[in-house]
Amino acid sequence: MLLCILTLVSKWAIPLLLLIIPIYGYLKKVPVYESFVEGAEEGFTTAVKIIPFLVGMMVAISVFRASGAMDYLTQFLSPLTYQIGAPSEVLPLAIMRPMSGSGVLGLATELMRVYGPDSFIGRLASVMQGTTDTTFFVLTVYFGAVGIKKYRYSIVTGLTADITGFFAAVYICNLLFR
């Protein structure tokens, strides 16, 4: 039942938006096609503007990951997370999550294949995936789009939210699925 509703919503959300907004605009006497083109024009400049920011961030993250430095960080932290009820298998997810969206999705999929989606690890990995955000990517892209170089306290806030999300995910999964 829930699955039905959710898949329906995610299947229909975008087509409905593409249907309703232009019709609404047309009824309000907006020149719909011209307005679309006018808005779309900004897409190119904005996307190009974020290139330097994204190159900088992705190079650093990629070197960190590929060199094995991330594995050391995981090993270093795993005794701590074990204490709070998180199997060490999910730790790379938590550490990588703020840095790389696609990388982490691959990791989560791999965990579910190996341990099964309905195992504790599979469920925890799912909740973690749905909970935290790719904070570095979001900050890089959003600030990059307007040329902001000084992020002030927003990194601390974003990373704290990620850590909180991780702990909350571990807590609720232990409560419900153990």
Next chain:
Amino acid sequence: MLNLIWLLLLTSGIIVAAANGNIEIVTEAALGAAKGAVEVCFDLIGIMALWLGIMKIAEKGGLVKSLARLMRPLMVKLFPSVPPEHPAMGAIILNLSANMLGLGNAATPFGMKAMQELQELNSQSDEASEAMCTFLALNTSCITLIPATIIGVRLSCESANPTEIVGPCIFATAIAMIIAVSLDYWFRSKSRWGRH
């Protein structure tokens, strides 16, 4: 802060690679990522253009403004430095709604639009404004009502109950959001105190 994180990621990676006698991996990873970043941006161009075009129609029809008016009581509390009628408000609401519904590819263009609108209010042009920090705190911690991607993965792995994680996700994101907004509020009052 960011300078330090960036430097640490890069240097610790290079040192570890050197210590493991595997220094070639640094070159490969760095060049590959530089190329990959540009590919990400190119993929973004079309999606950005599509959603910004659609948003322009919604804006001209007054839809964005009515949405902003609907959420106004909450928005003026969260963003005291943004005039309630400012177009940034509408873009922020669109971005957060797309996030909640798990429409990642629509969320990004709306988010960038919101940043551009906020940038017009920002007097220190290369430093994040308070409103931007609040927006990003909301954005990165945003409640997820439909974690569509992960439900898809669970389905493909033949889970007996792919949606059982929806409730826990809502719980965990709600907690994260409360913490992020409170922390942002705390930083904001502190920084106002110390600065002009």
